[in-house]
Every structure is written in C-alpha cells, then in structure tokens.
Amino acid sequence: MQLSLFPPAPLDLRADTALAARRPAHVFIGTSSWTFPGWKGLVYPGEPTMDELVDHGLEFYARHPLFNTVGIDRSYYAPLTSQDLAGYARQLPAGFRCVMKVWSRICSYLDPRTRAPNPDFLNVELFRDAVLTPALASFKAHLGPLLFQMLPLGRSELLSPPVFNAKLDRFFAELPRGPQYAVELRNPEWMTPGYFETLERRGVAHVFNHWERMTTLAEQLARPQAFTAPFTVCRLLLPQGVGYEEAREAFAPFDRLQAQDDAMRAEVVRLIEATARARRQAWIIVNNKAEGSSPLTVRGLLQRL
Numbered sequence: 001m002q003l004s005l006f007p008p009a010p011l012d013l014r015a016d017t018a019l020a021a022r023r024p025a026h027v028f029i030g031t032s033s034w035t036f037p038g039w040k041g042l043v044y045p046g047e048p049t050m051d052e053l054v055d056h057g058l059e060f061y062a063r064h065p066l067f068n069t070v071g072i073d074r075s076y077y078a079p080l081t082s083q084d085l086a087g088y089a090r091q092l093p094a095g096f097r098c099v100m101k102v103w104s105r106i107c108s109y110l111d112p113r114t115r116a117p118n119p120d121f122l123n124v125e126l127f128r129d130a131v132l133t134p135a136l137a138s139f140k141a142h143l144g145p146l147l148f149q150m151l152p153l154g155r156s157e158l159l160s161p162p163v164f165n166a167k168l169d170r171f172f173a174e175l176p177r178g179p180q181y182a183v184e185l186r187n188p189e190w191m192t193p194g195y196f197e198t199l200e201r202r203g204v205a206h207v208f209n210h211w212e213r214m215t216t217l218a219e220q221l222a223r224p225q226a227f228t229a230p231f232t233v234c235r236l237l238l239p240q241g242v243g244y245e246e247a248r249e250a251f252a253p254f255d256r257l258q259a260q261d262d263a264m265r266a267e268v269v270r271l272i273e274a275t276a277r278a279r280r281q282a283w284i285i286v287n288n289k290a291e292g293s294s295p296l297t298v299r300g301l302l303q304r305l
Helices: 014-021 050-063 082-091 124-138 161-173 193-202 217-221 244-251 262-277 294-304
Strands: 027-031 098-101 143-149 181-184 205-210 231-236 281-286
Touching: 014 294, 027 294, 050 082, 082 124, 124 143, 143 205, 143 231, 161 193, 181 231, 193 205, 205 217, 205 262, 217 262, 231 262, 262 281, 262 294, 281 294
Parallel strands: 027 281, 098 143, 143 181, 181 205, 205 231, 231 281
Antiparallel strands: none
C-alpha cells in the first residue's frame, strides 16, 4: 500500500470515538461512497490520491469510528462481479454491513436516455443473476439492505399507482427471503397507501429520502404505514429544490459544511427516535451534496443524538 496513506501524524479520533460510543445500537450510519480526496484530515490521513482511495479507501473508511455502514453507489451503474465484491469484503471488519444499490437496469421503468420502455424493469431473473447471486457468493457477511432506486419520471411517463404497486408486488413475491430489500422513490405521486401496503406485505422497506423533488422526511414519516419492514433506510441526498449538478459544483471538494440544514437534521433525529420506539433498525446514508461534506453531517447527527 502507498506510504501516503500512513503519514507520521495520524488523525486524532478520540472525540469521534467517544461520540460513536454513544451511538444507539439500532443505528447504522455512514456516507454515500468513500472515494473523495477532499476528506483528507476528516476521514483519511495524509494526502491520498484517487487511485489509492479506489484501491484501499474502504479499508480506512471502515476503521473510522463515526461510521458503521457505507453506501455502495457504483453498483447502480453496472452490476458488481463476485471478484469486485470479494475485494470489498477483504477491506471490511467483521460485522460491517453496506447498503448496496441495485443495478439501474432493474430499477428504471424507462431507458434514461431514450425514454423508451425498459423490458428489464423489475426483472426477477436478471436481478437474481446479475445482483443477488454475486452478492450472496462473495459479500453475504457484509450485505445490508439492497436498495432499489427508482428512476425519476415526468408526469406523462408515470405508471398509475395501482399498476406500479402490482409490479412491485409480483417482483418481491418471487425474491428469496433473507436479504433486506428497500425501495426509494423519486416521484411522490407513487407514495400512496397501496404502495406502503405492498411493501409491508412483502417485508420491504420504504426509503425515506431527502431529495430535490420529494416530500420532506417529516411528511414521509407522517404516513400511517411508513415503517413497512423490520428495518428502515434514510438517505440524505440533496437540498430540496437544488439539482445534482448544481450541488456538486457548489460543494466540491466536499471538505466542509456549506449548507447546514437544521430542519433536515431534526427530522432525521425524529426518524431515528421513531425507529427506536418501533424496535426497527435505522440505516442512515448521507451524501456530500446534502450539506457539503457527508462525514461532517454524520458527526453533526450523532452529536444531536
């Protein structure tokens, strides 16, 4: 391993270690991916390069006391092989589990480029072959929720809620029990009582997401059936009304907070408290584009708890 990852003066993690010791046992909290050189001095010692973080960053990330999970985003763009996942597993300590996105081909009702119907939307065989089988073969001990991030659609492109719910129901009815499954919507029009009933029937979690065009976390939590599984997932992605590219350009290199959102943080704390009362696991994944630096958002949330 390159020496730049082992500087003479390592990070002082005493305060974060004490903070993590008070983290509720049912809370799994971490960031969305880990390959950000701007996190030097926050997560990584020295001056790590992007290549070093791609090869070894997960190992260092998982040692940091603030985090006991991480989001694997790369799997959304192409399925990960057994070899890919085995490489990640070698970098992780025992018991460290990850929230892994499902390949977008399976989660997209339309082709994102042509907007033509996607024949592989919620394709059970493709999911089993391309996603689940490699994950269980090489990554089972580190596999947390498998996250189905639905492609955002225009109003004219949307399936009707009953049709969408029926597709979800058929899909999850055919999947094996054991792995944790979670659905993240990008269209609030689909967040109907029938949607929550479908997820609850199949033991699938609704993902509470703070995203540019979704309702607030508080509004999602107010739904009578919002907890649909023995666990729940919350992802803090973008400030409402702010696009992905706009946030990335404004916040890079993600080394400091630039848009602290106290209302969002308070809603996350209420969500975590609600999961404690309901005796459910809470998986919290934070993106850099939520406030400017996801490690600092994680620290701030733990301080509130």
